Amino acid sequence: MTNLEARPDEQVCVAGPAADVQLVEPRDVPLGGPRAMTVRRTLPSRARSLVGPFCFADHYGPDDVAATGGMDVPPHPHTGLQTVTWLFEGAVLHRDALGSEQTIAPGQLNLMTAGRGICHSEEATPARFPGQPVLHGVQLWTVLPESARHGDRAFEHVADVPRLTVDGAQLQVFLGRLGGVESPARAYSPLVAAQVDVPAGARVTLPVDPAFEHAVLVDAGALRFEGHDVPPAWLAYAPPGRDALVLEAGDAPVRAVLVGGTPFDEPMLMWWNFVARTHEEVVEARAQWQAAIAGDPAGPGRFGEVQGYAGPPLPAPELPNVRLRPRER
Template sequence: MSNAETHPVEYQITNHAPGTALNPQCEDGANVEIITSREVPLGGPRAMTVRRTLPQRQRSLIGAWCFVDHYGPDDVSLTGGMDVASHPHTGLQTVTWLFEGEVTHHDSGGNHAVVLPGEVNLMTAGAGICHTEVSTSSTTTLHGVQLWTVLPDKDRQGPRRFDHFAPEEIGVEGGTARVFLGSLFGQSSPVHTFSPLVGAEIHVNPGETVTFDIDPTFEHGLLVDSGEVQLEGVTVEPTQLAYTGINETQLRIRNTGTTPARTVLLGGEPFEEDIVMWWNFIGRSHDEIEEYRKQWQAESERFGVTHGYISHSRDGLTRLPAPELPNAAIKARKNPAPTARPETRID
C-alpha cells in the first residue's frame, strides 16, 4: 500500500538505549503503553480512510515493524474501495493481511496475485520495486491491515521478492489464531523475513482469555480490530495499538464483552539501525531519499514497470508522482527504549 499523504512526514529513526522498567499495571503483568491511531485518506475524492498507528511521534518502530495501517469494514460502494496506482518502495517489505474483501496485486517483479482473507502476501522491495493494489469488482466490504517492515542494511539492496502463505487457523484455549509470520502457539510460518519477527491474527471468545508464551527478546504490539479487549488487564479500544516492551515471557488477552474479539499481534527484536522514512521510501539519509525520489520521477530502471493495473476510474493516474520533499533539514527522531511507558499517550 502507498503512503498517500500529500505532505508525508520525514522520519529519521535512531536506536535509543533501553531504560528502566516501570511498575506493572496489574499484578504480575506486563506494562502496557497505548498508541492511538490517526486517520489518513487513501487518495482520491471518495478516499477510503485508513487508521495509522505506526509511525507516530510516540513510537516509530516495534521490532522491524515500521508502518501499521488498519482499515474497514469499508463499504466500497460509498468510498470506491482501494485503488492505488503504481507507486515505488525501497528498503522494506509490505505485508498485506485481509479480514474481508479481495485485492489484486501487480508488481514490477512480475508477480500477480489476488489477496484473499486469511492469506499473507509479503512483497520485498529490496533496492527498488513498484506495485499496484486494487479491490476486486466482487468486493463489497474491505477490511484488513497493511503493514511494512524495514530491511536491515545488509539486505536492503537485494532483489525483489514475493511470498504467499495461507496459515491454518488453529484452536487455542479461549479462541483461535493464525500465525502468518514467525512462530507462536507452536506454529511457524515458512515466509522469509530479514529480521526476527512475529505476526498473528488472534480471536478471543466472549468472556474468555487467551494466554500465550512470547519471546522475551521481542517487543510486541497488539492492534485491536473489534471487541472489548484487555491486554494484561489494560483496556485497549478498537483501532488502538497496545505496546509491551522486551523481557516479557507471557501475554494475556481477555475479551470482557459478549461478542468475539479480533486482534493482530506484531512483534520482533528491537531494530537497532538508524533509518530515514519518507513517503514510500526507507533509506539511511536524506540524500538517499532525495535520490530515490529523483529516480522515481525519472522512471528509472531501479523501480521497473508494473503491468496489469486496471483502475476503477477511466481518468485515474496510472503512476503516482512523488510529493515534494520538505525544505527543512531532517531532524532526528529517536525511537524510545523497548520499555512500555503506561503514562505516555500522544494523540
Template sequence: MSNLEAQPVEIGCSATSATGVEVVEPREVPLGGIRAMLVRRTLPTHSRSMIGAWCFADHYGPEPVSSSGGMNVLPHPHTGLQTVSWLFEGEIEHRDSAGVHAMVLPGEVNLMSAGHGISHSEVSTTATDVLHGMQLWLALPDGVRDDPHGFQHHAPGEVALTADGTAVGRMRVFIGELGGSASPVVTATPLLGAQLILDPGARVDLAVNPTYEHGVVVDTDRLIVAGVEIGHASLAYVGTGASTLTLDNPTDRPARLILLGGEPFEEDIVMWWNFVGRDHDEIAGFRTEWESGASRFGTVDGWGPDQRIPAPPLPNSRLKPRRRPGR
C-alpha cells in the same frame, strides 16, 4: 499499499525497550481521492515509530466499497522495506514490476520485498462488497536492503488458542512462531505476526519471546492487554522482557486482534513517503529516480506510463532520523 499523504513527514526510527503498556491511538489518513477510503494508522507516530522491524501499520474497514470506492492505488515505488498484506474481508489484486500478479485474500498473507527498488499497484476487485484488513511494512536491515526484490505467499491454517488446556479462541500465525504454530515466510530479522480471535469473556496468557517487543492492534471494540484496555484500531505496545502477554476480552462478542512482535531494530532509518533509507540524500535520490522513470523501479503490467502516483515534494528541511527515548 502507498502512503498517500500529500505532505508526508520524515520518520526516523530506532529501537528501544520499554516497560508497562504504551497505548498508541490511531490517526485517520485518507487513501487518496475525493471518495477516499480512510485508514487508521498506528505506526509510525511521534510516540512510537517501530515494533521490531514493523515500521508501518494501517487498519482499514469494514468499508462498503459502494461508498468509499474501495482501494485503487496506482503504481507507486518502494525501497528498503517489505510490505505485508492481511485481509479480514474482501479481495485485492496485486501487480508489481517484478511480474508478480497475485490476489490478496482473507486469511492469506502476501509479503513483497522491495529490496533495491520495486513498484506495484493494489486494486480491490469487482467481487468485493466490503474491504477490511491491515497493511503492514517491515524495514529491511542494511545488509539486505539493496538485495533483489521478492514475493512470498502463505495461507496459515487456523489452530486453537488454549488456556489451561481449554480452547478460548483461534489463531493464524502468518509470520514467525507462536504457541507451537510456525510460518514458513522468511524475514530478514526475527519477527512475529499473527491473527488471534478471543472468545467472549475469555482470557489467555500467551507465552511470548522475551527478547521481542510486541504490539497488539484490536480490530473489534475493546480488548485488555496486560491490564490496560484499548479500543477499536488502537495499538498496545509492550517492550522487551515480558515472557507472558495477557489478553482479556471483556465483551460478549469475539475479539479479533493482530499481534506483532520482533527483536528491536538496532539501525536508525529515515522513512519518507514510500521509501525507507538511511539519510536525506538517499531518500532524495529515490524520489528523483521515481519521478524520472528510472529503471530501479521498473514498470507494472496493465498500467500506462502516466498511470502512476507522483512523489510529493520533499520538505524544506533536511530529513533526519527521529531518535526515540533510550537512544
C-alpha cells in the same frame, strides 16, 4: 499500499524503550478513491516509531466500497522494506514489477520484498470485485536490515497460513514463529505477526519470545491487554522481557493483530514509501522514480514497471525543505 499524504514527514525511527504497556492512538489518513477511503494509522506515530522491525501499520474497514470507491492505488515505488497485506474481509489485486498478479483473500498473505527498489499497484474497487462489497484489513511494513536492503526484489503469496489454538483463542500466524508453528513466508529479522481471535469472556495467556517487543492492534471488540483496556483501532505496546502476554475479551469476541520482534537497532529513516538510512538516499530514490515515470530514455531502471494497471504511476510528493530532527527515545 502507499502513503498518499501530500506532505509526508521525514522520520528518523528508533526503537525507543517503554517501562510498561504503551497505548498508541490511531490517526485518520485518506487513502484515495472517489470519496476517499480512510485508513487508521498507528505506526509510525509520535508515541512510537517501531515495534521490532514493523515500521508502518494501516488498519482499514469494514469499508463499503460502493460508497467510497474502495482501494485504487496506482503503481508506486518502495525501497528497503517488506509490505505485508492481511485481510479480514474482501479481496485486493496486487500487481508488481516482477510481473506478479495475485488476488489475496482473507486468511492469505501477500508479502512483497522491495530490496533496493520495486513498484506495485493495488486494487479493491467495485469494478474489480463486484461481488465483494466490503474491504477490511491491515497493511504492515517491516524495515529490512542492512544485510538485505540492497538485495533483489521478491514477492510471495501464502494461500494457507499455519494455525493454532491457545486457551480457546484461534491464531493465524502469517509471519514468523509463535506457539510452535511457523509461517513459510521469508522474514529477514526475528519477528512475528498473527491474527488473534479471542472468544467473548475468554482469558488467554499467550507464550511469546521474551527477547521480542510486542504490540496488538485491535480490530474489533473490547480487549484488555496486560491489564490495560485497549479501544478498537488502537495499538498497545509491550516492551521486551515478557515470556507471556495476557489478552482478555469482554462481552463480545475480540479480533486483533499481534506483531513483534527484537528491537530494531539500526538507524532508519522513512519518507513517503522509501525506507533508507540517510536523507541523501531518499533524495536519490525520489529522483530516480520521478525520472522513470517521466519517461527516462534509460528505462524504468531501479523500480521496474507494473504491467496491466489502467492508469499512470503515482508521482512522489515534494521533499521537505529542511531535515527533521530525530525523535527522542
